[in-house]
Amino acid sequence: MLHSFAFISIVLSVSSLATAESMAFFRSSGSGCPAHYTEWASVPHAPFSAGPLRIPSMRPPPECRTFTSPAVETAISRISAQITDPDIRQLFINIMPNTLDTAIAWHAPGTKDSADYPYTFVITGDINAQWTRDSTNQLLPLLPYAAADARLNALIAGLINMQAEQIASYPFANAYKPPARSGLVPGENSWAKGDSVHPPFDLRTVFEAKFEIDSLAAFFKLSTAFWRQQQQTSNDLLDMDLWRHAITTAVELLEKLQAPTFDADQRLTDATVRFLRTANSPTESSFGGGRGNPIRRTGMVRTLFRPSDDSVIFPFLVPANAMLAVELRALADMFDQTGDAAIASRSRNLADEITRGIYAFGTVEHPKYGKVFAYEVDGYGSHLLMDDANVPSLLSLPYLGFVNATDSIYQNTRHMILSLDNPWYFSNGTSGSLSGIGSPHTGFRRAWPMSVAIQALTSDDKQDIVNAVRLLAASTAGLGLMHESINIDSVDGKSFTRPWFAWCNGVVSELITHIVAQYPGLL
Template identity: 40%
Template structure:
């Protein structure tokens, strides 16, 4: 059953959009409701399970992102509160089971993204075991906003506290990946080199920086260099949110102090090792580094991204280094920025060349301070959904009728979230 508050807010969003952005009105209601209508199911035990869309598994990151537009209304509807509270509990269960997995099954199954995956831990609960720092950040963002809106202290179970403890321990371990971590991942018969980790599954060597290592990006592609800057930025914010949750729900002052100290270490590492003095743009944040002086200068449409820095809460949109970085990211100097006959924007190595992402366009609007730039992106979205009135993953910049993933709830969610901001 769809919570009544969401049906009401979908109608309101459609009406406001029809008034202010009429070309996007046909998309408003169905994109807003896409997650709750098509991806949230009730399991036999009464708990909620959230698939990502056309893949029948629950990603920690995607499920948190898909539910985000609904959080602000949680205090107004008990059915919605029950769904969100259930997902928060399921996140805690999954993270405590294995903090290195990014996607999970609804029950113990011999089922996953690939039967050719090998790692140091296996379970029938796991759909895919690609370690991504942002997967551990997402449950903290979700639960923090949920508590801020509802003040529902019932989420503060021992399992939830253990989740925070597990996340902090994992981030500490991965600060010295080569020395302390047992994690490795190999996918035989991978569709591309980015679908597995090099160096026998351990990834390329990294130096100690204070940042925490990530095997994979939010696109589920492997990192070229192990310190993924946007994900580390998300970790800084997430750890501070965790400290706030611990203060509200527990008397664990030691774990709270550890969260804050670790956030400071990671932030120091970002600022010391993650900034490059670019000859054209000045000081900018790199996408990845290894701490040995090697940098990957690019951005990917998936969030966390460099474009999303203000959205993540790491720095303001006016921050000068962010502004420099943004100019780089939205230029041809970013190898995954494409311009074509129908559109221009950020794509990903995860999708074909010259395909840009609706997630990237929505994020560009959410982080822009320029009304003209926002309008251009809104116009682009209005003419590139290929008549489906839904967002896609990537689409051809010359021919939007060519696209990937017609059912991608995260993209619909972020669009609806952006639209609410633009028409309020």
């Protein structure tokens, strides 16, 4: 996501908590570490890879990293040893630990003796705030290594506790400020001042109050994945009372947001959430006086914003609803095993209603491609045919677990959105240049490396997968890190947005890890 308030400096005030592990990288006074990773990420560092791209070494020095996991370091060595291409190997070494190296803003590991729970605050990169969606995606690829590393396990549990605390207090936000007890100086978001938002929010805790249903789905996803990793029905690292409260709060809210705009007598129903803002871009506010455009009941859940943080046109965002359906079912499965029958039933019923709504109202007969998934619909028959690079996206539906990659409707949709019939797909027609899905968030002719990675993660064509990784490696502007978007007309990706975007680094490292595991010797 590109924000007009990007590149905010991060200032650390050392926490008074004796058990807190705080951002060593940003404690630069007298340490020799740069004050901000953006400085480090904007300059290539030796040694360089031996390949034609000469990928630099972009990990900060060990003493400047925000968290270190021996299990992750072992995985980096093991996986990189199986990559013969020197450029891709160095790229992987740079990006796989990027969140741990640079984005763990605060971690209080907790102590069993005092019954304290761990808490973790994860920034998305160059913005001093925690996005629920981003933070989940940043740590989720590292979960497989947590079983061998108790500190990493506590780090991930701490993020779940932090997300639960935030959602329990205000479930409508997409990004939050660090808690006062962290000692961190919170980032400021000038856009969030003077908003006409319902329910009102506390500027001391909320960084951005855009309501995005995929944020709640991301909280569910990290929670259930962590539970499966533990192979038990409870975990002493999680504040289960707080967590259950957050889950119940979220499920109740999602149920309310299935309601139509008007009742049977054409009177306005309770909007539950409204967002109105004076801005110079229509993507920064909501239609209908903040309520969003009108909807009919479909079983799906309405949202006001996309995972790009841009406002929706039609409030039923199909890929976000698909992600919700998958994660609500995973939540129900977990609750089945923990004996919470009531919330299991509610979660499963909601997932079923969403799924039926997607197939009844979220599919469209396209004159060229046949039946496809629409990006957004309203239940009245209006629909938007496009895709956005941010996940959840239509391209990512198999990655999310909603359909198999061979599903006929998905394949029709994939052909549509990976072509110029998707207004946000960009290609300059030149071989070897990055092509892919972009976003209204970054404007015209900017393809997102994240979409290229998802395209490869949802493909079984070995040549296409290898080509995608090579294009990604060549798109870093010689800086050896993934960026948010690339101007497709620039040479070697030298015109890009966001030099420090930990989420995308994680997705591309996930792709490379997947290739090494599934197709040995391919790289």
